[in-house]
């Protein structure tokens with residue numbers, strides 16, 4: 001194997017996670033595969049999720065949806081980040097459902113050739129996407145040239161299941177749906193739950209859930225429990241080669257700015273990945289695992305490499321593989337807490353220079 005770094009994707013883990021989430025929700029499941037399936041690989045993950053029972057695919061961008069169609073995927077696909085001026089016609093021609101959250105976008109969509117399939121997105125309290133101030137005016141629209149398939153919103157705090165805001169958002173969702181139905185529009189599919197809500201709050205599953213992070217085997221928030229305690233199997237293991245192993249004396253300054261010095265005579269390993277590949281430059285107190293032993297980061301992360309302290313007795317040699325996170329040692333959650341971030345960002349930012357290696361299990 002000639003690679004210097006690999007992201008191994010366990011597709012069987014994705015299947016298991018989809019099965020678990022479908023069972024939990026008891027509804028249709030939309031597999032969220034935006035951003036290259038959270039860095040796991042759009043096409044492979046989408047095919048796997050559909051085989052495991054996912055009913056829909058969801059992406060942010062229409063380009064992502066078109067890539068799925070070009071790969072021969074015929075399942076329904078929803079794209080929800082489609083600002084005015086987007087190529088709505090290509091979306092309709094490719095049989096891609098479009099989320100609508102502004103009047104200006106709706107007007108463009110209503111004029112397209114072929115009836116656009118739309119999902120109306122409403123802002124129930126997150127104050128991000130979805131109709132809010134334009135809602136009453138939007139209700140007066142002429143819906144006759146489009147097909148209203150879905151009605152949806154998004155939770156801001158589903159990873160804090162006890163929060164009052166969740167109940168308020170659900171209540172607002174039902175009120176806004178009733179207002180839409182009162183003008184004669186009855187979308188058959190209603191969806192609100194993300195991974196956290198699917199795992200914690202069965203009352204809001206409605207007719208479909210939209211699950212992303214949990215499908216990749218990661219917890220929506222460590223406060224809700226670890227992946228393991230939620231019954232999820234992390235799908236990504238990130239490995240890299242040691243470009244070089246060297247023995248150095250105590251007191252050696254390591255890396256840019258000499259921010260750290262070795263505290264003993266030791267072996268250092270130069271790991272062949274850096275912030276250009278998505279290793280957070282700010283990370284502290286994370287590291288790699290070699291033969292079950294943890295080696296912490298020492299010094300600053302560089303663009304293509306970083307240094308770990310393997311310890312005085314390490315048997316690691318130049319060219320050996322280490323695990324950055326995954327099936328042993330550190331987890332994506334460890335790297336997240338080491339860099340003030342969330343596991344979502346850790347996996348999603350693993351860059352295109354890192355080949356994805358699919359393990360079909």
Ligand SMILES: *Cc1c(COP(=O)(O)O)cnc(C)c1O
Pocket residue numbers: 032034080154193194195196210211212213214220
């Ligand atoms: C990303 C996204 C999801 C998935 O959220 P997870 O927390 O990863 O399950 C669901 N719905 C929308 C609208 C999203 O943008």
